[in-house]
Amino acid sequence: MDSFDMVHKQYDAMIHKIIHSLNIYKDKDAFYQTGLIALWEAYDKFNPEIGAFPAYAYSYIKGRIMTELTRNHLTEDRNVYQKEEFWELIKDEQPVETLPRERILSYCSELTVNQTKWVLYTCLDVLSVREIAKVEKVSISAVKKWRKGAIEKLKLLEL
Template sequence: MKEFEMLIQNYEPMIYKIMKTLNVYQRKEEFYQTGLIALWEAYQKFDAYKGSFSTFAYSYIRGRMLRDLQRNIRDEERNVYPKEEFWSMIEDDDADPLMQANGNILALCNECHLTKLQRKWVEYTCIHMLSVREIAEVEGVSISAVKRWKKEAKEKLRISLLSKA
């Protein structure tokens, strides 16, 4: 590991020089780390028969930083990250859509003249997303009783909705 630490000392100015030539002004620490990783990989892959290490390391580090710059640009183009002021300016018209849905569902139950048990089925199914078995467990009744509530409620709702259409 001492050998690589010496390599870092020798090639650190090269990493900073590449960052400067590529106009890296944001995320400098991230690109410095990219440079160190690229230096390590260049050190691992270097073949002395193909040329000098400094030339190989320069092109390897520069290529890795260019790839990361292109990736960052592509991500910024594809993704929009609004500033904090944007979120404070938005008014919340639909503060709680579940409450609005509850109101609409309960109003529909009133229009259809559902019984208390049929309303329970609608509420548990549409608002709480429970299955027939879960409703039976919560209410302490048989599954067939809940199925009966379901059948009767669906029929009344169907008739009411068809009459409106």
């Protein structure tokens, strides 16, 4: 039989076709890798006396990808990943000790006005992104941009 490189080139389209036929649209690279490993295993275990290699490889690859697909679905069903808004709704039961306003402002010298607002609302008033957006009458994504910029600049000050 040919070397695996030749087999890989010859059956590469088969792996892609199987992925497409199973309507896999997420994590295509991971499923392609699974298919490639299955092709290698089929190549390694193939016995020419049993039948033709293309049919053997096809069933081996498709079976392995379907097993991986089932495993992924079970993992998704068993695990619940909460959206960011969920975590903003949870109230912290611990008493909050805030820093003095002057000390907080001393860290904000390199920040824009809006980034400073985010720091003050977050540290002094303990407001969530959603609450800051409501108070400032801006979108939540705008406040998230303030937060991102402030965090990036404050990290640079740590150095």
